[in-house]
Amino acid sequence: TSGGGGYTINIMGMSDTLQVTKGKDTVRSYRAVKDKSVPKSEQVLCQNRYFCPTCASYLWAHSEEWPEWIYPYASAIDTELPVPKKMTSIMLENAVEWADPRNIPGRDTSNEMFDEYPSYSLEQWHKDHSGI
Numbered sequence: 835t836s837g838g839g840g841y842t843i844n845i846m847g848m849s850d851t852l853q854v855t856k857g858k859d860t861v862r863s864y865r866a867v868k869d870k871s872v873p874k875s876e877q878v879l880c881q882n883r884y885f886c887p888t889c890a891s892y893l894w895a896h897s898e899e900w901p902e903w904i905y906p907y908a909s910a911i912d913t914e915l916p917v918p919k920k921m922t923s924i925m926l927e928n929a930v931e932w933a934d935p936r937n938i939p940g941r942d943t944s945n946e947m948f949d950e951y952p953s954y955s956l957e958q959w960h961k962d963h964s965g966i
Contacts, residue, residue: 842892843908845915846956849896852904855912862887881905903957920963922946 854861865879881897894906908915921942923935927949935941946952952959 844895844905844956845908845911846960847904847906849902849904852894852906857886860887861885861893900957905956918963920945922948922952922959924948924951 861884863882863884865882868878868880870877881895881899883895884893885891886893891910892907893910894904896904922945926934926936926947929935931937935945936947954962
């Protein structure tokens, strides 16, 4: 689902709207450790990350901390999605040069770009940009 590009497109949706139409019984999940440099007794796990066990495609993430929200990869959604009026690029300090949107000639300079995470949440971005 990520296509081997130097980026991914994550979106946010309401958990109760996700419908898995095929293979629901085969989907698997895992929780990664946020920081492996801290002692094991102090390690914190990330949200549940769901994937296809056959091809290993990442499908969506879900956190018990925010049960009303779900965070699917856009490429895992098979229904039409609206074209965003603006895009936000994050974690650009880790971008490879050929996938860094700052290197695209004629790029839309109104799009927000951050070396790391912005100071606001994904939920706040959606509220500011789509009126939820």
